[in-house]
Amino acid sequence: MLKVKNLKVGYGNVPVIFDFSFEVRQGEIVSIVGSNGAGKSTLIKTISGILKPTAGEIEFIGERVDTIPAYKIVEKGIAHVPEGRQVFGKMSIKDNLLLGAYAIKSEERKAKLLKDVYELFPILKDRENQKAETLSGGEQQMLAIARGLMSDPKLIMIDEMSLGLAPFLVDKVMDTLKLIREKVTVLLVEQKVQEALEMADRGYVIQNGRLAIEGTGQELLESDIVKKAYLGL
Numbered sequence: 001m002l003k004v005k006n007l008k009v010g011y012g013n014v015p016v017i018f019d020f021s022f023e024v025r026q027g028e029i030v031s032i033v034g035s036n037g038a039g040k041s042t043l044i045k046t047i048s049g050i051l052k053p054t055a056g057e058i059e060f061i062g063e064r065v066d067t068i069p070a071y072k073i074v075e076k077g078i079a080h081v082p083e084g085r086q087v088f089g090k091m092s093i094k095d096n097l098l099l100g101a102y103a104i105k106s107e108e109r110k111a112k113l114l115k116d117v118y119e120l121f122p123i124l125k126d127r128e129n130q131k132a133e134t135l136s137g138g139e140q141q142m143l144a145i146a147r148g149l150m151s152d153p154k155l156i157m158i159d160e161m162s163l164g165l166a167p168f169l170v171d172k173v174m175d176t177l178k179l180i181r182e183k184v185t186v187l188l189v190e191q192k193v194q195e196a197l198e199m200a201d202r203g204y205v206i207q208n209g210r211l212a213i214e215g216t217g218q219e220l221l222e223s224d225i226v227k228k229a230y231l232g233l
Contacts (some may be wrong), residue, residue, distance in 0.1 A: 006056040074151055087132040100148060121176070
């Protein structure tokens with residue numbers, strides 16, 4: 001579904017991603033893990049078109065997307081749930097969700113998408129007229145994911161889902177990914193290495209902008225590199 005080939009990305013003259021390649025297959029949960037500052041968010045911003053690569057290619061369902069603007073990438077079927085949730089605090093939950101569907105022209109389709117995300121996250125339905133800022137951190141993360149699903153994506157990319165959440169909320173939000181994967185392919189970019197790899201079909205470890213190791217989620221959890229660098233074992 002997604003193929004990233006020999007990607008290089010930087011900010012001005014400062015390179016951040018070096019010759020990075022990976023792929024995501026339809027129906028998978030793929031985790032890209034690494035420490036803070038390793039280049040994870042830069043990578044996901046480049047796939048969604050916010051940043052442009054200095055070299056390399058990004059293909060989505062057989063079509064290059066690294067040369068088109070970000071809004072076109074959304075229309076192709078890639079949703080990006082940003083780090084820090086970035087909900088519109090003064091707007092209602094329902095209006096936040098409808099903003100996620102800005103590219104959907106059919107009102108009937110929007111209504112169906114709204115119904116689907118309310119079934120997935122019933123608490124958002126219960127509070128749809130509340131301001132988004134009144135939600136807890138975990139609830140705001142659910143809103144951010146639901147808003148991404150409102151664009152009717154084929155692939156949803158979630159950046160640092162666990163950031164700022166208490167451990168029990170991390171488990172709760174992670175559980176929702178298992179439900180989401182029935183409808184959409186998931187690319188998870190995450191600092192919490194153990195949690196991300198436990199639920200991943202496959203994973204990639206990024207260190208200083210470079211691919212360090214790849215494998216199934218279980219293979220990476222058992223690798224000496226991951227145990228020493230991220231799990232304290």
